[in-house]
Amino acid sequence: MKTVTISDVATHAKVSKSTVSHYLNRRYDSMRENTKQRIEEAIETLGYQPNIVARSLKLKSTRSIGVIVANILHNFTTEVVRAIEDACISSDYHTIICNADDDPLKEKHYIEMLRAKQVDGLIIFPTGNNRDLYQQMLNARYPVVFLDRTVEDISIPSILLDNLQASKLAVEHFVEQGYRRIGIITTSIINHITPRIERIKGYEKAMSEQGLPIIDNYVRTSKSTDIQQAMADLLKLDEPPQAILAGNDLVLIEILKYVKQHGLRIPEDLAVIGIDDVSFASFYTPAITTIAQPTFEIGKRGAEALLKKINQKDVEDYGNFRFEPELKIRDSV
Amino acid sequence: MKTVTISDVATHAKVSKSTVSHYLNRRYDSMRENTKQRIEEAIETLGYQPNIVARSLKLKSTRSIGVIVANILHNFTTEVVRAIEDACISSDYHTIICNADDDPLKEKHYIEMLRAKQVDGLIIFPTGNNRDLYQQMLNARYPVVFLDRTVEDISIPSILLDNLQASKLAVEHFVEQGYRRIGIITTSIINHITPRIERIKGYEKAMSEQGLPIIDNYVRTSKSTDIQQAMADLLKLDEPPQAILAGNDLVLIEILKYVKQHGLRIPEDLAVIGIDDVSFASFYTPAITTIAQPTFEIGKRGAEALLKKINQKDVEDYGNFRFEPELKIRDSV
DNA sequence: CTGAAAGCGCTTACAG
DNA sequence: CTGAAAGCGCTTACAG
Incomplete structure (x- = not known):
């Protein structure tokens, strides 16, 4: 044929x-x-x-965009990506998703690959460690927007959560319920990942505002596989925390596994709040109190911002845009 | 520039x-x-x-494939897609994911769109209602493989679960634990979705083999939003089932919501097995006994089958390929 | 060892 | 109202 x-x-x-x-x-x-x-x-x-390929060659537009996520394993990421896809499809753009797997080298590879494929723009959850590349795209006026994270001194606009507020909501709720010894666990911050850094900062700020001491031992950052150990360390303290804020969905899951394994009761033995409204939060026993991100809006806004850049070059940037988190009170605190 | x-x-x-x-x-x-x-x-x-677009035009190959899933909301789908992407990337192919949202019209649109974009082949979780299109691609010797579902009389090979066996494992385990009154709930079968049909068939077969009566009332098929109602109906019966097999992850979640809302205890009041090994199964309370699909292998096999077709035209088809399910015994039965 | 030329399948400014 | 021609950025069979 x-x-x-x-x-x-x-x-x-x-x-x-x-x-x-x-x-x-x-x-x-x-x-x-x-x-x-x-x-x-x-x-x-x-x-x-x-043949759209021929058309694209002539028109110098593929009507597709690339999305490079830092780590597809987060529920947050999956939902945001879905929102991006929806928004793009309804503007007749296609989406190519790549998972950098938290690896700057992979990220670099995908950026180059996608640009070679002539995607019209890029949405990136930046690993943070490709500053030259980011800057180069900026200089070339290539349409890019960041999501979930910012990169210092690179003036590519980013759409993300008000992370300080997220931690604040959690700390305040713990305090309201009578908790004073409050800890926080996040995944590794060696790469200065924005949300993790900011959530810790927000936690510390909120603790101070509540007149509570910031105890170094109560703040743990470790990779996913070490979180069980972090929990053990935390609860071994002379005065262990009575409440823990989980920095994201993966941390929460590790905490719940630990709790189950050691026969602890939530919230009697340990109160818990998770940032990211996990799928099972409402029907878990006990139902988990969470800080929800408006994942759908974040993705939608990201796509819209990029499409706008693509279609009217030299649109002025409004800088970063922050969405407000929402406290969903359930039974874990 | x-x-x-x-x-x-x-x-x-x-x-x-x-x-x-x-x-x-x-x-x-x-x-x-x-x-x-x-x-x-x-x-x-x-x-x-x-410029890869120019290259593709000349070479008549984009080194990318399209994946059209029936419904991205299933955890199964997400995991399979990830496996496909991994397999493709390692063969230097890109992947464009589209979500047909269980809508044959959308599916048709995506098939046409992706072919216009000159993807080298297609992996489809078929809605089943585009027989002409499927047949046309087959006639044109365009590389396609189906995943998770088959379409009657269309000889496109499909990679899927041994669904009869999945139900059988569940029924046998229920019986071993002393249960006799066993029900099953799946989502709607009006469109003859393979896994749902087969899981019901497998359930009935296994019940017979166990010498148990097949009670029509114990077999429910309804859309996600009506499952709570189906549960209510089921438990209102004079002799309500003491055990329920959830046809997929979404059904399981609805069941768990119902159970929590009505203060039932698992497995004392109701034993539960879910097909699809949901993320929270192991740390839920009680931990949920599931029938796991080898999602990674299914996706990998699907990608490999397609790439093989792409690279050596006219490779003979081996017909459908079935993977074996695995019973993961936990505490819900 | 390297180059001129044709062609992949489209689009569009321009001419008539 | 419609067409001839040039061109998008590559690849490759062929010639020298």
């Missing part, structure tokens, strides 16, 4: 390629009804399908 | 485009060292990046 091209249609309809192309692009302004019908019929009988 | 093309590199290096192209494609066989270096240097100083 030979592929049928615009030339075949032209021949069959006895018109030129130009006319067929006009037809395809709905420039009917001054096209004779009869011509139109002949083309229609030719397309129908030949089963013609336009 | 003008985009720099292969011509620019050629000019700068004082060679022809052909030579640069040879260089880019690593055909160094008989290229003078000096030429090589000049090209290298030109690429470096100009910051040249190849």
Whole structure:
């Protein structure tokens, strides 16, 4: 089966390629009804399908964007990506998702690959360690927006959570419920990942505001696989925390595993709040109090910001945009 | 900033485009060292990046495949997609994911769109209601493989679970634990979705084999939003089931919500097994006994099958391939 | 060992 | 109202 091209249609309809192309692009302004019908019929009988690759080459636009996420394992990421896809599809853009797996090298590879594929723009959850590349895209006025994270001194706008507020909501709720010894666990901050750094900062700030001491031992950062150990260390303290804020969904899960394994009761033995509204929060026993991010809005806003950049070059940037977190009170504190 | 093309590199290096192209494609066989270096240097100083769209047009291969899932909300789907992406990336193929949202019209749209984008092949979780299109692709020898579902009389090979066995494992385990009144709930089967049909069939077969009566009332199929109601109906029966098999992750979640809301105890009041090993199964209270699908292997196998078809046209099909489910015994039965 | 030329399948400014 | 021609950025068979 030979592929049928615009030339075949032209021949069959006895018109030129130009006319067929006009037809395809709905420039009917001054096209004779009869011509139109002949083309229609030719397309129908030949089963013609336009070749978008050829079109893209000529138009220098693929109508697709790339999304490079830092780590697809987070529930947050999955939901945001879905929102991005929805928003793009409804503007007739396609989306290519790549998972950098927290690895700056992979991120670099994907950025280059996607640009070679001529995507019209990029949404990146930056690993943070490709500053030169980021800057280069900025200089080239290539449309990029960051999501979930910022990169210091790189003026690419970012859409993210008000992380200070997220921690504040949690700490305040703990305090309201009578807790004073409050800890926080996040995953590793060696790469200066924005949300983790800010959530810790927010926790410390909120503790101070509540007139509570900031105890270094109560603040743990460790990679996923070491969180069980972090829990053990924490609870071994002379005065162990009575409440713990989980920095994200993965941390929360590790905490719940630990709690179950050691037969602890929530909230009697340990109160828990998780940042990120995990799927099972509402029907877990006990139902988990969480700080929810508006994942859908974040993704939507990210896509809109990028599409705007793509379609009206040199739109001024409004800097970062922060969404407000929401406390969902359930039974774990 | 003008985009720099292969011509620019050629000019700068004082060679022809052909030579640069040879260089880019690593055909160094008989290229003078000096030429090589000049090209290298030109690429470096100009910051040249190849345009893959142009390349694809010429080569008639985009080195990307399309994946159209029926419904991205299933955890199964997410995991399989991830496995597909991994397998593709390691063969240097890109992946474009589309979510048909259980809608045959959307599916049709995506199939056409992706083919217009010249993807080299398609992995489809078929909605089942685009038979003409499926057949047409088959006739055109366009590389396609189905995942998770089959379509009757369309001889596109499918990779899926041994669903009969999945139900059998569950029923047998219930019976072993002393349960006799066993029900099953799946989502809607009006569209003849393979796994749902087969899981019900498997349930009925296994019940018979165990010498247990098949009670029509114990078999419920309803859309996600009506499952709470189905539970209510089930438990209102004179002789309500004491054990329930959840047809997939979404059904399980609805059941758990119902159970929590109505203060039932698992497994004392109701034993539960879920098909699909949900993320929270192990640390839920009680931990949920599940039938796990080898999602990673399924995705990997699907990608490999497709890539094989793409790279050696006319490879003979081996028909459907079924993976074995695994019973993960925990505390919910 | 390297280059000129044709062609992949489109679009569009321009001419008539 | 429609068409001839040039061009998007590559690749490759062929020639020298």
